[in-house]
Amino acid sequence: MRRRNAPASPPTDLHLAGPFPFTARVRAVGTGGALALLLAVAGAVGMWVLAVGHAERRAVEAVAADARHRLEIYANNLDSAVERFDYLPSVAARDPAVAALAAAGFGHTDPAEVGRVNRYLEAVNASAGSAVLYLMDAEGRTVASSNWNRPDSYLGVDFSYRPYFKDARDQGVGRFYGVGTVTRLPGYFIAAPVERDGRRVGVLAVKIVLDALEDGWRTSHDAVLVADRFGIVFLSSNPEWKFRARRPLDPDTVTYLNETREYVGLDHPPLVLPRSLRVHPDLLVERGLSRYGWTIALAADAHPVAQAATTARIGLALLLLLALAIGLYVRQRVKRLREQRLAKAALDRAYLDLERQVEARTADLRDAQAELVQAAKLAMIGQVAAGVTHELNQPLTALRALADNARLLLDQGRQAEVSQNLVHIAGLVDRMAKISSQLRNFSRRSEGPAQPVALPGAVQEALALLDRRLKEARVQVTVDVPEMTVAFDPVRLQQVLVNLIRNAEDATAGVAEPRIAITAAPAQLDQRAAVRVTVADNGPGLDPAVRDRLFDPFVTTKPGGQGLGLGLAISLAITQEYGGQLEARDGDARDGENTGAVFLLTLPLISVEHDDPTA
Template sequence: MMLQTPSIPAFRSFGRTSGRMIWMLFASLCAVLLLAAFFGAEIYGRRSAMDAIESQSRTDANLKVALLNAVMERPRALPLLLAEDQQVIDGLSSARDGAIDTLNRKLERLVTGTQAAVLYVIGPNGIAISSSNWQEPISFVGNDYTFRDYFRKAMDEGTAEHFALGSVSKRPGLYISRRVGSAAAPLGVVVVKLEFDRLESDWRDTHRPVYVTDDRGVVLITSIPSWRFMMNKPAPEAELAVIRSSLQFGDAPLATLPIRRPRPIDTEASLVSVVLPGSGEGEYLRLATPVPTTPWHLEYLVPTDAPVAAAVREMRLLSLAVLLPILGIAAFLLWRRQAATAKIAQEQAMREELERRVVARTEDLSRARDRLQGEIADHRETEARLQIVQQELVQANRLAILGQVAAGVAHEINQPVATIRAYADNARVFLERRQTSPVDENLEAIAGLTERIGAITDELKAFARKGRAAPEPVELRSVIDGAIVLLKSRFSGRLEALAIRQPPAELRVLGNRIRLEQILINLFQNALEALEARADAKVDVSVTETNDEVAIEVADNGPGISPAILKSLFTPFNTSKERGLGLGLVISKDIVADYGGRMDVTSNESGTRFTVHLRKAKV
């Protein structure tokens, strides 16, 4: 029996079948790789886009919070200043005829120079007696505000802030109030209303939803007017009834915002689905950040659909640009192995086809690079705009500090005024005794103190001009003696607690005598007040010098400063005194720094020691 060998056509048929199977397997592998690349590109592109959006949006949200704080900071100083204003006190106490009319005109002038919407004064019975809009049809004068939280809390606690819908103007705003007079004998309440129309308009220009909610989730300030007084989460009907009965938001229905939260990212950011008026539903990144000094939160919605789609598309193109050449090379090698015996023309055609594909992929990469360069240029332009906004915020912060400095000036001239009063009383006694020589001395001292007050107010003007007087050599002994003279009237009979080791007469330091006296007056006064109830009160004052520096030490044997106060001792308005402003040490440290020195403090249960380091004047 003879064996039959396969014919040549059979071998060719087997070769073609085997080749088709190899190419089918290769095509299947390419399809799997492409699908995996598309899926991976979508995951990575979405994640990288979300990270970039969140990082940039968090910066934007922080800037918006800083701008909101800057807008509120300046009006907050008005009630503090007006609560001590004599015309406000006269209007509330009816101390003289025409006091109300004078107060109306004063408030009308003040409101035009600030960011406040309305300034008004409420009597202790809750009836408004004066207002900056006293001549307008919607004047607040004569309205009863006893039902408002900002009136009740100010009368009880001294100060309050309350966001509500105006009962007369029907416009929402933040009401900042402060009690006039003491808690035992209140004269009334000063109120400033701050509206945020301009801020909301600026937010609307960005075309990204921004809104501020209170601690109950009610929208107070928003770039979308229809969202005002809506709630960022459903609330129980009992809680809604309490809010409606307070009339804080008028007859607003307190509906829930059209926001759904599919999945959280972290505690401060989450992906949400939002239905915007006129735009339909879309996916947004929601960031929430607290507003310092308030119980509010700022919430910022950033659209993610377009950026995420662009990032995914870009990553897919990039993966194709990398994967296709690799697959093409693999296909070429496979083809070359199977087509080793093919004609040279066919091999050249395949090579040209491969090169064409590589060129196409390279062009895709070039277009992707051009898009990236365009996005980098856009980011640089955004950074430049952010720097301009930051500079504007710094200037707004300086205006807020100027209000604090004005309060500090009132604190610093209090001591010279008290001394002037003491000299005036002494002069009256000497005149009754017909002793003219001491009267002349007292009047000369009063004249010197008035010059001191003028020098202090000049300091405020210098601050506003961003400048200070140049330092000059000052005799240190005369500075110490001047400070003691100003303290005699207030601490009569208690100055023996001061144990002063006088420096040499020729010792001089760089500074200004008036400003250096301010430092010592604050330190001596704080030490004597801390020792007020001690029988063994003692304040040691000593001076040591080196080649370049003079150190003045003021040490007392008082109870020391509590750690809570000591931690932020040089922070404005930080004080342990019942009637103190907390500005004396802040002003003193700033004066020392102006003249190139520094101030140190140590404190424990056995006493407190302040050391003032000043530059020594060269002889």
């Protein structure tokens, strides 16, 4: 039998795996060791501080650069929100009715004229989308307003103290941000002079509310603020920062704010920025809005900086841990080598023991399989013995009759007829020898390798063994097997075919006209040329209860005592051993007949080279 050779065990000297001697051990750390340890710790701390500081600076620079870019966007949006109303006062002031009403002054105008200008200012204000549009005379009294019909109307209110009135009257344009003294709502004021006959007779002002702009800032999650020339924050995405002072207010500034009522009724506590901006002041980026005298600033999020510092700390910690791990690895290297040598020696011994056990178990399994195959063949021989006995009894009876007849013919001197009887006797002896040879070949043990086997001859030999049985059962057998040569053991192929044909004959028991069809056709087996032998019967077909377990040992549908359920299991094992396949399925139903069962035996082909007759 074929066995795998076990690999030779590598030479192992277990004495070399013993513990390595250590002649010296560290008992205490001396002065030099302590100094080296302190220097190492100091170097690690210094590297820690430098690396974290560098990472924070790089992160601050990157975050500040991005913040400056966003700040430009916020500044442009603010400028656009304000300047879209810059034209409104000067354009509205050109209306002759507006100029006439301003020149007449408060209390000296026709009510109908006042009503017409009020409605005019109301329409212009609604079309522009501003908060309030109102007209003041040369003394600062409001003579017409777009909110003329509201409880908080500006009509009659004196705004002469407001800087935007004075600047527009004296310099031609007035700009001012403050809290309304009437509405207590903050807003931005733009004013332009009203001229008539070449002289300034009044001022037309528009109030803009920037609440929508602040709401947009809040949704962006950026911390944005706008401060006036005194450092007072009047616009911010953070409501808690509004109207707080970025720097202390001097007495002159306080006096000015009280006189102009810029932030009437409001205090200006100091602005306290987050701790991250005090630690990293570069995260607060700002730029001036010179046209208005304002400063817009953006407080960048410090989270990326903290994240960069954390990443640097984690990286340094990993480097220190790596250095510590390398030290421990070097320290344990000798111990590991010793353990590996001991483990390798034990593994080699276990491998050799396992290899021997596998070879022994494999041999036992092969012997058991061979015994099982042989037992199945002997059991089958017992089943076909009656047919073989009948096949032998007929020639024996004929031999006895021919022998007696020859003796009488000899006594009568009829030599020619005696010679003819002897020829008949020789033919009967050859027939008996062929029957006994077939039975002997089938019963002998065979474990040989695959060899060329003529498929038609193997089918005919299997049918010859079952000939008497098939005749007694009146089974009609049709064979259509072309000349093909398969790679198999001839005795084992004969055993598989006998099993399949006998099963087909058993399946047709009780059928009125039993038939078995044996055919062969080319096929493919694992991308190799093969032949598929089909053994089909017209019996009742496969039992659904055992269809999935048909090839399992001891599974049978025959009555008790007529089978052990090993034939198909052994046939499958033999087929797979020689690289073939064995399958079963129900046949195709015909009119008025059973579906029957079909067994498909696929065998690898051998190419047989014929001599070229022209050579």
